[in-house]
Amino acid sequence: MSSSNIAKKQAAIEAIKYIKDCSVIGVGTGSTVNYFIKELGKIRNRFDYAVSSSKATTELLKLEGVAVTELNNCDDPDIYVDGADEATLHRQLIKGGGGAH
Numbered sequence: 173m174s175s176s177n178i179a180k181k182q183a184a185i186e187a188i189k190y191i192k193d194c195s196v197i198g199v200g201t202g203s204t205v206n207y208f209i210k211e212l213g214k215i216r217n218r219f220d221y222a223v224s225s226s227k228a229t230t231e232l233l234k235l236e237g238v239a240v241t242e243l244n245n246c247d248d249p250d251i252y253v254d255g256a257d258e259a260t261l262h263r264q265l266i267k268g269g270g271g272a273h
Contacts, residue, residue, distance in 0.1 A: 180203060183204055183208075184208035184210070187211075188208070188211045190251060191212070191215060191251065193218055193219070194219040194249075194250035195221075195247070197212070197222045197249055197251055198225070198243075199212070199222050199225065199229055200225045201224075201226040201254070205255050206232060209229070212233070212236060213236025213238055216236070216237055220239065221238070221239035221240060221241045222238050222240050222241075224240055254267060
């Protein structure tokens with residue numbers, strides 16, 4: 173596993189620590205989020221369902237046994253987890269470099 177992928181997996185493991193007993197988790201799209209989804213599947217009993225930012229994410233969530241609903245069918249997510257494509261010197265994150273949304 174490359175050092176980049178090790179860092180992405182570690183970021184996903186750290187993000188899981190922010191998932192408390194939630195009812196709705198928002199999940200973004202991208203290579204780092206894919207690691208998060210794997211981890212999320214391990215704790216799927218701690219939340220009701222997820223909302224997804226893309227069809228690709230929805231499919232991965234379902235493969236991990238995570239219940240998925242449309243954002244229009246639920247309350248606002250308790251937490252939203254996503255990766256960033258870039259960060260500025262001012263720690264502003266930029267999302268969408270891959271064009272999956």
